[in-house]
Structures are given as C-alpha cells and as structure tokens.
Amino acid sequence: MADRYLHLTGTAPGRFLTRRLGLPQPAPLRRWTLETPHLEGPLLHLTAGASAVAGVAESLRAPGLTVTDRADLAARPAAIVLDATGVASAVGLGDVHAALHPVVRSLAPGGRIVVLGTVPSPDDHHQAAAQQALEGFVRSLGKEIGRGSTVQLVRVPAGATADAAESTLRFLLSPRSAYVSGQVIELTAAAPDPVADPAAPLAGRTALVTGAARGIGAAVASVLARDGAQVIALDVPGAREELERTADRLGATALPLDITAPDAADRIAAAAPDGLGILVHNAGITRDRRLANMPADRWASVVEVNLDSVLRTTDELLKAGAITRGGRIVATASIAGIAGNTGQTNYAASKAGIIGLVRSLGPRAAADHGVTVNAVAPGFIETKMTAAVPFFIREAGRRMNSLSQGGLPVDVAEAVAWFAQPGSTAVNGQVLRVCGQSLLGA
Template identity: 70%
Template sequence: MADRYLHFTGTAPGRFLTKRLRLPQPAELRRWSIEHPFLEGDLLHLTAADPLPGLADVLSRMGPGLRPTETVRESSRPAAVVVDATGVATAAALAEVHAALHPVVRSVADCGRVVVIGAPLAADDHHQAAAQQALEGFVRSLGKELGRGRTAQLLRLTAAEPAESTLRFLLSPRSAYVSGQVIEVAGTEATAPASWDHPLAGRTALVTGSARGIGAAVAETLVRDGAHVFCLDIPRSEEELTRTATRLGATALPLDITAPDAADRITEALGDGGGLDILIHNAGITRDRKLANMQTERWSSVIDVNLDSVVRTTDALLKSGTLREGARIVATASIAGIAGNVGQTNYAASKAGIIGLVRAMAPRLTEQGITINAVAPGFIETNMTAAVPLFIREAGRRMNSLGQGGLPVDVAETTAWFASPGSGGVTGQVVRVCGQSLLGA
C-alpha cells in the first residue's frame, strides 16, 4: 500500500507544511537497484585509539561508487563514515570517538551510513568492557539523531577480513531499513565468494512461505544473487506459488511445513544427490487475541507454524545431511518477539522462541561451518499491514528513526547477506529490520 504521507513530504508544499507544523519529515530511502547498486561518494575512514590491521584494505573494496579517504574533502558530503574504535579500552578514550565524529556528522549525505567498528567485550578487563559497551548506547542514540534516511550501526570485530561481507551490506543501499543494530563477526578467517555480484551462484536454497509478500521477495533476491531456489508454501496457495516460482525461474514446492514428513518430502524434492546450502524459515501466521480471549487452537496453530515446525524441520534436515557443510540457516523472528505486543502473546512467544533457537544452535553448528541467524522485521508494507486500521498503521510507520514502513525487499536483502558464503563469521545474530523502531532494544 502506498505511503501517501511519505510522498507528500517529498513535495515542496509538503516540506513547507510539515516543517511549519513540526511533523515528521521522512526521506525516501535509496534502495538497491541495477542502475544504482552502490553508495556513491566519499567513504571517510576515521580512527579512535589504535587502528585495526587490514581494515583500510577491506574498505578499499567496498564498491566502485565509494572513494576511501582519511580526511574530509573540501565541500564534500561523505556517503559513509567508518570509525575504527576497536582500540578504545577506557572510558577516557571514548573522547576520541566524539572527537572523530563530532566535526563530520552533520555533513553525512542524505541516506548515508555511519558504522562504528568496536571489539568484543573482554571478560577479563572491565575497563575495556565498559568502554566498548558504551559504544552501543552511543550508536543507538546516534541512529535516532541522524535523520534524512541516514543510519548508524555498531560492528564488533576481532579481525577485518571476515567482516567484508557485512561491511559490503552495511555500506550499501541494501541496508536502507536497518539502523541502530549491533552485529558481531567472529573469527579471523573468511571465505569470499567467487563473485560479489552473484555471491550465491551454484547454491541451492529453500524459502518457506514464499508464494507472496516477504517470502516471495526473499526468493527473488536469492535468485538475483545466483541461487537456485525452491519456493515452498501451503498446497492451497499452489496456484500463486507456481506463478511466483515460474516468474523467478525457481521450483515450486507445495507443502505444509507443519506436516510430520515435511523434511523427508523436502529432501525427496531436491532429488538424488541434492542438498541444501541455504534454508530460509519465513513461513508464519498470526491469530491475534488478548490472552483472556485466546482459544487453544489460536495458540497452538501459531506456535506450531512459527516455531515448532522450524525446530522440527531444521533438526531433521541436519540429521539427514540434507543441509550441507557450510550451509546458511536464516529464521524469521519479529520485533514483537523482542518487545511484546498487545494481543500477540502467541505470536510474540513464537518469535522470541526463534531468537532462543538461533542463539543456542549457533555455537553447536560452528564445527560444520553452518551459520544460523534471524531477521526481526518491524512494520513492513505488506497485504497484512495494509489491512491494519489507518491510525494504527500510521503509528507503525512513523514510530522509528526513519519515519516510515519498510518494504519486503528490506527483509530480503538482510536475509541474502546472512546467506552469503562470505558471512561465515556471522552466526547467532538477531538483526532487526525495522528502521530502528521505538519498540524493543
């Protein structure tokens, strides 16, 4: 559904009126397109305390549109600013972060990016842990201050090379609706894809709930990045599922993911010698009611589809070896699972369960090179949110730092980053795709 307010604020009368009335003035976000696949402008690389070895080399590979520099060019508005704060180990050293960003933050271009690079918290050094944790509050607050479509993230690293995939995502139009997030990249080694333009070439993916909406957008994005995709949805959506799969050059798989033999049928559909490199758990339902009015069926159906089927299917595909070594698993959580929501005790429980699943499985899958992560969407413009009453819909759109709803492709781009072979150091992470919603952390 079109966001008429966003369109109005982009007109001259709209800018004048909203400014006079002190109403939100969201900027139209610059998302990835074939014509504009990269941010364009200066990439300002600043350092607070000791620099992280190799970071400058990684930043030099961010794309042809970005020009790395360590000094502000005259009359330049940098498209992105990266502040290396990995060496900040005391409260006093935080002054160097302020000193680096304070003179340049106003000059960041509309829809630009600010990424602060931090280090993991040291369990044996409370001074370092305090200073590095302070960066989280700093970045979350900065994301709420920037405005004009600009975003801020905190990226925790121990080495620069494993972060290339993540930096390519954060410093690109693909991350337009991701802001105020804290992401940790583990390890010191990375496997770059053969082509950053088609990082999923030669890989096989399964996307559940992909007949329409977010699932269809995820399937389309994975196909764009080179994967062969199996689109799965319930049999009663077979006609729409087939249309989506045909349009994408994918394979339709009409199947109820809650069926006891769902994993076996997925393996069978892949064919002899087939296997999965990417498993995307997107299928989900809502059956909203306040707990006092919630019937048992409403509770159990949501838990079964949104959580239990994810656990069962993942376990079975791992046990059978259908999920190959080095596979990527991405599950869909929600900001409702982080912050809760009135009338959604069942839905919030199921999505919080996804977060627990991801965090518990991640360390156990590391030996196989398998990663598992979750996306947590906020207000996304879909048929479901279009049916929400007007005033509630408008509140959902505006209650975030970017002042607008996200699009299905925003969730898809985040999922594709998780799915990349270059994202092997990213596991156990929950990234909100919500424009930095006021709900939750």
Template identity: 70%
Template sequence: MADRYLSFTGTAPGRFLTGRLGLPQPAALRRWTQESPAFEGGVLLLTAGKSELSGPEFPAPSDTPAAVLLDATGVRDVEGLAEVHAALHPVVRSVAASGRVVVLGAPLDAADHHQAAAQQALEGFTRSLGKEIGRGRTVNLVRLTDASAAESTLRFLLSPKSAYVSGQVIEVGREVGRAQEADVDPDHPLAGRTALVTGGARGIGAAVAETLARDGARVVVLDVPGASADAERLATRLGGSALALDITAPDAGARMAEALPDGLDVLVHNAGVTRDRRLVNMPAERWSSVLDVNLASVLRTTDALLETGTLRRGGRIVATASNAGLAGNAGQTNYGASKAGVVGLVRSLAPRAMAEHQVTVNAVAPGFIETKMTAAIPLFIREAGRRMNSLGQGGLPVDVAETTAWLAHPASGAVNGQVVRVCGQSLLGA
C-alpha cells in the same frame, strides 16, 4: 500500500506544513537497484584509539561522503570515548542523505572492566546517534573478533541494501573454512547454490526468493498447497522450482529432504501466521496453530535437514523472528512467544551447527513492513507503526530480503547467532 504521508512530506508544501506543525519529516530511502547499485560520495575512514586493523578498500570520500567508517576497536577507556566524539562531531552533518555511519568495536574484555565499559558505551552512542541523525541515514555498530572476516558485513551495511537496518549491534566472529570475498562472484555470490524459502509464494517470502535468485541461487519456493499456483508462477519466473507442502506435517522435514536430493545450501524459514487476540479471549486452537507454524515446524524441519545432511557444510540457516517477539505486542502473546522462540533457537543452535556442520544460524526480525497484512491495520494504528522508528516510515519486503541475502552470502560465515532487526530502529524494543 502507498505511504501518502511520506510522499506529501517530499513536496515543498509538505515540508513547510509539517515543519510548522512539528510533525515527522521522513526522507525517502535510497535502496539498491540494478541501475544504481552503490552510493556515490565514497567512504570516510576515521580512527579512535589505537588500531592496527586493515580491512576492505572503499572509494575515497568526497566533501559529502556517502558513509563514515569509524574504527573504535582500540577504545579501552573513557579518554578513548572522547576520541570517538572528536572524530565524528565534525563530519556527521556532512554525510549524504540516506548515508551510512558504521562504528567498529571490539568484544568486551571480561578481564578489563574499563575496556568493557568503554566498548559497551559504543552501543548507547550508536543507537542514540541513529535516532538523531535524520535524512534517511543509518548508524550501526559492528563488533569484530576477526576483522578479515568482516568484508561482506561492511559492504552490506555501507550499501543501499541496508536501507532499513539501523541501530543494530552485529558481532562478527571467526569463521571455520571461510569463503573469501575475493573468491565470490560479486554480482552472483550465490551462483551454484540452492536456496529453499518457506512461505515463499507471496509477500516477504516472494521478495526473499527474488533477491536470492538475483544473487545467483537456484530457488525452491515452498508454500502450502493452497498457494501452489502462486508458488509455481514465481518459481517459473525465477528459473527455480516449487514445492507444495504443509510445513506443520510430521513428515515435512523428510519430504523437504526428498525434494532436494542434491542437497541444500540456504534454508530460509519465512512461513508464519498470526491469530491475534488478547490472552483472556484466546482459545487453545489460536495459540497452538501459531506456535506450530511459527516455531515447532521450524524446529522439526531444521533438525531433519541437518540430521540427514541435506543442508550442506558451509550452509546458511536464516529464520524469521519479529520485533513482536523482542519487545512484545498487545494481542499477540502467541505470535510474540513463537518469534521469541526463534531467537532462542538461533542462540542455542548457532555454535553447535557451526561446530558440527559448518552451518551458520541467524535470524532477521522485521518491524513494520509494508505488506497486505499491515495494509489491513486500522489507519491510526498503521500510521503509528510507520512513524515509530528512527527513519519515520515503514520498511519494504525487499529490506528483509536484502538482509537475508547478506546472511546467506558465502563470505558471511563469521556472522553466526545474530538476530538483526530490520525495523528502521524501532522506538519499541530497539
């Protein structure tokens, strides 16, 4: 559904009127396209504190840089935080519209509370800056354990693909058997890999399938039998295959394994349902149906695909959580519980899946995304959902898809156990 308010504020009368009334003035976001895959303006590299990091090379900055990358890994005390201010204060205003600010931090040192305090301070700093920087620009913090493993993450966050990801703290650890960025086809990083997307026939799932196929994956579009026609059409267009399956069936995991005799590299748990009602009015069926689809089926099928070895070493699991599971939402106790459960799954399984299978486990947590479901929300509630984030607008299914593709990237193996909100830095719970 078109965001008419966003379109109106992009006109001269709209800017004048909303400015006089003190209303939000969201900026149209720059997203990735085949014709314009990267920002122009280069990347301004800055340092606060002592640092010896070396990372990927980026284009030199212009007077209006597309992005600023601040290395604050060496900040260990309050004096170092003053260097953060000194580095960014003069340049923030010059960052281009829809530009990026990425701050590099270090893990908190349990043996040095001064370092831990200074590094934790970077979270409050970046999230606050994200809420004030405006003009469609985003701000994120990346905590580095191994800087050499951060290239895919930095290229994502500094690109148009991360348009609706802001105010996030992402940890990049050490990867076992890392695929170097140089070893990956930059245009088709998933070439030769098979990806399965549950709930892939429509909406966000279809956008994920399209994006993974764009990146070279052979995509299997899984959806319920009632959506098989849509799934078949999409799979045919993408050069993949469709699988009609009720993922709540007890043998769903076994049937998925049977349909993938050559194995699987990327598993995207996107299927989900809502059955909204306040708890006092919610019958047991509404509760159990949401928990079964959104959480129990994810647990069962993940276990089956790992135990059978269908999910190959070096594979990726990307599950779909939600801001409703992180911040809560009235009338969605069942949905919120199921999506918070996905977060628990990720945090518990991620270290074991890496140790035992060399498989990463992460989640995306969408906020207000423009879909048929959100288009059905009453007008005033819908408008509130759109505006209550730092970017002042709803996201698009492709925003979730691009984030999923980054987590599925062969060189993203050092990103593990993360829950990344695709919410424009929602003012609720983010």
C-alpha cells in the same frame, strides 16, 4: 500500499506544513536497483585511538566508494567508518566524539555511518564499559542522524582479521541496508568462504524458502534468485496457484507443502537431492487475541507453524546432512518477539523462541556442521497484511522508527541474502532487526 505522508513531505508545501507542526520528516530511502546498485562517493575512514584490528582499511572495499582519511573533503562523504576497536576506557570515548563531531553534519543524505568496536571483555571492566558505551552512542546517533541515513555498530572480536568483516561492511555500506539502522552486529573470527562471482555470490547454491508464495517470502526468493541461487519456493498447498506464479517468474521450483507435516523434512530433502546451501524459514501465521480470550487451538497453531516446525525440520535436515557444509540457515523472528505486542502473546512467544533457537544453535551448528544460523526480525513492513491494519495504527507503525516510514519486503530479503552469502561466515548467531530502528524494544 502507497505512503501518502511520505509523498506529502517530499513536496515544498508538505515540508513547510510538517515542519511547522513538528511532525516527522521521512526521507525517501535509496534501495538497490540495477541502475544504482551502490552508494557513490567518498568513504571517510577515521580512527578513535589505536586500532585493535589489523587491515581495516583494506577491508573497506565497498563498490562505488573511494576510501580516504581526509576530513576536509570538498564533497560530502557517502559513508563514514570509525574504527573504535582500540577504545578501552571512559577517557578514550572522547576520541569517538573528536572523530565524528566535526564531520557528522557533512554526511550526504542517505549516507552510512559504521562504528567498528570489539567484544566487551569479561576480564576488563574498563574496556567492557567503554565498548558497551559505543552501543548507546550508536543507537542514539541513529535516532538523530536523519535524512535517510543509518548508523550501525559492528563488533570484531580480538584475534579476528579484518576480512571477517568485509561482507558485513559491504552490506551496511550499500543501498541493500536502507531500512537497517541502530543495529549491533557481533562477528566471530571465522574466515569467509571464497566468492567466485561477486555479481552472483550465491551461484551454485540451492536455496529453499518457506512461505514463498507472497509478501516477504516471495521477495526473499526473488533476491536470492537475483544473486544466483537456484530457488525452491515452498508454501501450503492452498496457495499453490500463487506459489507457482512466483516460482515461474523466478525460474524456481514450486514445492506445495505444509511445513507442519510430519514428513516435511524428508520431502524438502528429496526436493534438493544435492543438498541445500540455504534454508530460509519464513513461513508464519498470526491468530491474534488477548490471552484471556485466546482458546488453546489459536495458541497451538501459531506455535506449531512459527516455531515447532522450524525446530523440527532444522534438526532433521541437519541430522540427515541435507544442509551442506558452508550452508546457511536464516529464520524470521519479529520485533514482536523482542518488544511484545498486545493481543499477540502466542505470536510474540513463537518469534522470541526463534531468537533463542538462533543464539543457541548458531555456535553448535557451525562447529558440528559448518553451517551458520541467523535471523531477521522485521518491524513494520508494507504488505497486504499491514495494509489491512486500521489507518491510525498503520500510521503509528510507519512513523515510530528513526526513518519515520515503513519498510518494504525487499528490505528483509536483502538482509537474508547477506546472511546467505559465502563471505558471511563470521556472521553467526545474530538477530538483525529490519525495522528502521523501531522505537519498540531494544
């Protein structure tokens, strides 16, 4: 559905009127296209104190960006990366201010700021305080940066080499992360798997996407296919016609199947006899009603589809070895599972359960099966479902984030594709909010 307010603020009269009224000023976001696949321009690499991670500059190999450490640039930087991994005291935070204060206004519209930190230490409360302070700094800067720009914090653990962060930096320093801001990503020290073809990083991998007939699921299937994966698109038999249209468009395989069926895992495994490299749990339903008015069947159906089927099929596929080593599991949570939502106790519980699944299973799946487990948590995404929301509630959903606009299904899909890449081995047990830094929740 068209965002008429966003269009209005792109006109001279609209800008004048909204500024006078103190209304949000959303900037059109630059997303990935074939014609403009990269950010273009200087990438300003700064350091606050001494770096605690070797080789950071070498990991900043984002296409389209030219790395420089010169702050007196004639051209506006398209991105700024601040290495704050060595900040270990309250006094050291002054170096963060000193590095970014002179250059933050020079960032080009739609630019990127990434702060590199490290994991707060349980054994050094001064270091822990300083590194945790970076989270508050980044979330606040994300809310004030404006002009379609984004700000993130990436924590690189002690002992990790900078190449563990390369996939993450490529994603965050690109148009693919247009609707991700104010996020904290904590990496492991795992070395990335090799990528044979950067233009098709998922080539040779089979990906199964549930709920793929329409909306976010169809967008995920499309982006994974674009990146080279052979896609199996799964949805309920009642959506067969739409599912087959989506599969035909992508050269994918349609699998009409109720994910809650007792034999769902067996049928998924049979559809991918050589094993799954990527499993995306996207299927989900809502049955909204306040708890006092919610019958047991409305509660049970949401938990069954959104959480229990995910737990069951994941367990069975891992036990059967149907997900290959180096594989990726990506589940769909929601900001409702983080912040809660009136009339959605069942939905919020199921999506919070996904977060618990990811955080618990991620480390064990990596150790036992060589598989990473992550989740996306979408905010207000422009779909047929949100188009049916009453006007004022829809407008509030669109504007109540740092980018002052709704996201698109492709924004969630790009995040899933990043999790799915071979180079993202160090990204595990993470929940990434794709919400434009929503004002709801953490």
